[in-house]
Amino acid sequence: xxxxxxxxxxxxxxxxxxxxxxxxxxxxxxxxxxxxxxxxxxxxxxxxxxxxxxxxxxxxxxxxxxxxxxxxxxxxxxxxxxxxxxxxxxxxxxxxxxxxxxxxxxxxxxxxxxxxxxxxxxxxxxxxxxxxxxxxxxxxxxxxxxxxxxxxxxxxxxxxxxxxxxxxxxxxxxxxxxxxxxxxxxxxxxxxxxxxxxxxxxxxxxxxxxxxxxxxxxxxxxxxxxxxxxxxxxxxxxxxxxxxxxxxxxxxxxxxxxxxxxxxxxxxxxxxxxxxxxxxxxxxxxxxxxxxxxxxxxxxxxxxxxxxxxxxxxxxxxxxxxxxxxxxxxxxxxxxxxxxxxxxxxxxxxxxx
Amino acid sequence: xxxxxxxxxxxxxxxxxxxxxxxxxxxxxxxxxxxxxxxxxxxxxxxxxxxxxxxxxxxxxxxxxxxxxxxxxxxxxxxxxxxxxxxxxxxxxxxxxxxxxxxxxxxxxxxxxxxxxxxxxxxxxxxxxxxxxxxxxxxxxxxxxxxxxxxxxxxxxxxxxxxxxxxxxxxxxxxxxxxxxxxxxxxxxxxxxxxxxxxxxxxxxxxxxxxxxxxxxxxxxxxxxxxxxxxxxxxxxxxxxxxxxxxxxxxxxxxxxxxxxxxxxx
Amino acid sequence: xxxxxxxxxxxxxxxxxxxxxxxxxxxxxxxxxxxxxxxxxxxxxxxxxxxxxxxxxxxxxxxxxxxxxxxxxxxxxxxxxxxxxxxxxxxxxxxxxxxxxxxxxxxxxxxxxxxxxxxxxxxxxxxxxxxxxxxxxxxxxxxxxxxxxxxxxxxxxxxxxxxxxxxxxxxxxxxxxxxxxxxxxxxxxxxxxxxxxxxxxxxxxxxxxxxxxxxxxxxxxxxxxxxxxxxxxxxxxxxxxxxxxxxxxxxxxxxxxxxxxxxxxxxxxxxxxxxxxxxxxxxxxx
Numbered sequence: 001x002x003x004x005x006x007x008x009x010x011x012x013x014x015x016x017x018x019x020x021x022x023x024x025x026x027x028x029x030x031x032x033x034x035x036x037x038x039x040x041x042x043x044x045x046x047x048x049x050x051x052x053x054x055x056x057x058x059x060x061x062x063x064x065x066x067x068x069x070x071x072x073x074x075x076x077x078x079x080x081x082x083x084x085x086x087x088x089x090x091x092x093x094x095x096x097x098x099x100x101x102x103x104x105x106x107x108x109x110x111x112x113x114x115x116x117x118x119x120x121x122x123x124x125x126x127x128x129x130x131x132x133x134x135x136x137x138x139x140x141x142x143x144x145x146x147x148x149x150x151x152x153x154x155x156x157x158x159x160x161x162x163x164x165x166x167x168x169x170x171x172x173x174x175x176x177x178x179x180x181x182x183x184x185x186x187x188x189x190x191x192x193x194x195x196x197x198x199x200x201x202x203x204x205x206x207x208x209x210x211x212x213x214x215x216x217x218x219x220x221x222x223x224x225x226x227x228x229x230x231x232x233x234x235x236x237x238x239x240x241x242x243x244x245x246x247x248x249x250x251x252x253x254x255x256x257x258x259x260x261x262x263x264x265x266x267x268x269x270x271x272x273x274x275x276x277x278x279x280x281x282x283x284x285x286x287x288x289x290x291x292x293x294x295x296x297x298x299x300x301x302x303x304x305x306x307x308x309x310x311x312x313x314x315x316x317x318x319x320x321x322x323x324x325x326x327x328x329x330x331x332x333x334x335x336x337x338x339x340x341x342x343x344x345x346x347x348x349x350x351x352x353x
Numbered sequence: 354x355x356x357x358x359x360x361x362x363x364x365x366x367x368x369x370x371x372x373x374x375x376x377x378x379x380x381x382x383x384x385x386x387x388x389x390x391x392x393x394x395x396x397x398x399x400x401x402x403x404x405x406x407x408x409x410x411x412x413x414x415x416x417x418x419x420x421x422x423x424x425x426x427x428x429x430x431x432x433x434x435x436x437x438x439x440x441x442x443x444x445x446x447x448x449x450x451x452x453x454x455x456x457x458x459x460x461x462x463x464x465x466x467x468x469x470x471x472x473x474x475x476x477x478x479x480x481x482x483x484x485x486x487x488x489x490x491x492x493x494x495x496x497x498x499x500x501x502x503x504x505x506x507x508x509x510x511x512x513x514x515x516x517x518x519x520x521x522x523x524x525x526x527x528x529x530x531x532x533x534x535x536x537x538x539x540x541x542x543x544x545x546x547x548x549x550x551x552x553x554x555x556x557x558x559x560x561x562x563x564x565x566x567x568x569x570x571x572x573x574x575x576x577x578x579x580x581x582x583x584x585x586x587x588x589x590x591x592x593x594x595x596x597x598x599x600x601x602x603x604x605x606x607x608x609x610x611x612x613x614x615x616x617x618x619x
Numbered sequence: 620x621x622x623x624x625x626x627x628x629x630x631x632x633x634x635x636x637x638x639x640x641x642x643x644x645x646x647x648x649x650x651x652x653x654x655x656x657x658x659x660x661x662x663x664x665x666x667x668x669x670x671x672x673x674x675x676x677x678x679x680x681x682x683x684x685x686x687x688x689x690x691x692x693x694x695x696x697x698x699x700x701x702x703x704x705x706x707x708x709x710x711x712x713x714x715x716x717x718x719x720x721x722x723x724x725x726x727x728x729x730x731x732x733x734x735x736x737x738x739x740x741x742x743x744x745x746x747x748x749x750x751x752x753x754x755x756x757x758x759x760x761x762x763x764x765x766x767x768x769x770x771x772x773x774x775x776x777x778x779x780x781x782x783x784x785x786x787x788x789x790x791x792x793x794x795x796x797x798x799x800x801x802x803x804x805x806x807x808x809x810x811x812x813x814x815x816x817x818x819x820x821x822x823x824x825x826x827x828x829x830x831x832x833x834x835x836x837x838x839x840x841x842x843x844x845x846x847x848x849x850x851x852x853x854x855x856x857x858x859x860x861x862x863x864x865x866x867x868x869x870x871x872x873x874x875x876x877x878x879x880x881x882x883x884x885x886x887x888x889x890x891x892x893x894x895x896x897x898x899x900x901x902x903x904x905x
Contacts (some may be wrong), residue, residue, distance in 0.1 A: 396767065462663050472843065474880050478877070481870065587764065
């Protein structure tokens, strides 16, 4: 009868429903993979890209599962940024073939992962394609033209480097943010004059009235080196070092197969990526797949205790990103060197097949 | 000395708003406590100070070679273009549908299909067909606003008192006059309600639209900042979008009050 | 005892708010299909014909618009073999599950809160500003934050849908309470009803039409958003299927996705309309 009686009842009903739904919500949350005490993980959450690279061999043949000692749960990523987000959200254990640009950003932002290996040194595989009809012969010709690239990627990084090196600003050249597939569509419509991207989009545009405008040699020399890397969540690699080593071994084997039996390798990659073996082979030939041994050298990641040159590449990339306002601040070189952990790589290289 | 009684009367004057004020205060304290106190990493929830810094930074230096006002302006332009075109065409269509059963029967399945259709799903198709400039974005927003306005206008016409229409006709009014002086004014309230709904939906779709090529717009800015996990920019952008949305809604409300001052009465 | 003047005061004010405030307000159930049915069928047929026509006469390059025949063949293929190792049922179920879970959670929490806000001005003062601020926020804008906080699984997506639907449902429930006629409450009390009974037999039924209207709008918003939620970090779902197909320029799969989504959306709205008219059969009756 009194207001209080009702008020209490109303509040009780509200509380009860709130509690029930709160419990329902929490119960619905995915169970975080509790790191069990033991040498092998149950599941390894891997973020990967569907692309024409030897990574697809090891995935398709199940080598990753076999050598790492656990079942891999594969999540396809659309960009390196997605892998970073997933790592920050603790939804991934390993990021496969994440670009050096997002990796530098991730390390600068203290995301909880370490750089444990390289997939490739990109080199000529990502480069500028220009429309023949646009008549672009030298850098200055880009003025007033429209160039597309996926923002945040290694291609974007190289493109911005290209502009800087040639004293072009974003007022001279219109830079558009397009995913590779959208670039192909835009190219077909004639909406863009050039694109900085990787295959298969690159190959498609070349075949449709495009020609190559090589920039990589000059840019690599000036320090705009880009690479695809393998990162592992720090918590995961501390708990399961053997799994990480095994993972890298699996990749090493895939690399071996590409070097010794390219035709077979291309066939497997083609099937995984949904392209013809010829396309797969041609795409893979553009990359510089650095062997595990060479990755350990001073040129690249370096060996445990002895930092390699790649840390400087990451530092330079991060500094550039700061200028671009993409990240707030870049830490010093030492932080990058610390973020590179080659102990697993060294073990993997030792245990040849 | 006079501060305390002044505070006291302020407290009394606030009345019910005190509860709101306390609630806001609690939220702010929790926010500051969690972030400055180090409970939550800056990446997940920026502290008020870093948000403020981010805001100043955006205002001073812009985002990726455009000022934040330019980004906001471009977003607003898109919202308005899509909304105005969609609402106009939709209202016309709805009026026709309300008046004529045949027109309604013809367009009904198309409207019923279009209305619940998730916008992002056909966005990809629009990009492929219409290119990468403003066109697909405006078309998307147009198609978002159209069914909402059409249904509202249709309901508005159908809700008109038949007695009124008959009375007007019996007084010798032509169909056009009946429409202009009886039907349209009565339906206006519904049309405006539909317009407000449409603005809401278009605004929500705006972010989806700015995923298309372009390096501009508040929605694009949030997405791009999110790529590099710049939570401070993301938050500022979200707040800006929220405030802009609120203002738009209030604006429409004010317009409705000026124009439809007889709403609610029958 | 509730001060009846105060009650009257805010009920009247509430009603004015209800008349002013927009979305949750259509007290009239939406009209269904009227008029000659053959015309409706005709318009659908015309659309398909136009499609076939444009394709057959190559008015648009093949790569941009596959013909109805090709799309049909792909549809059968997907039914049999699935799309990239996910069946159509799987994708539809995943999308519907996310949408449903988010929406239901929003109702379970939003309706009680909305009722509380309608009944108690203090609760309203404490919570409404949050609810009103959430409404104009485009869902996709804070998806990245949700993914950061809740991971890349279903939790972040369901949370997104929850946050989309919640303010709509809560506002509607609140407005619903305000439409209760004061005379009815007074009459019930005069007849000796307890507060619980007043709530259960007078206030709640009065609020129900608006609650349902809000629910319909919220479900529509949630369905629209679930596709956007599958843009990032998804491994199944109809939205994922459309975006994945767009990466490989499989326009035929995109079109299938759009059609399935459209039909699902239509079925959902129809379902809710039917539920509405069955349960809230006193809508509009005074």
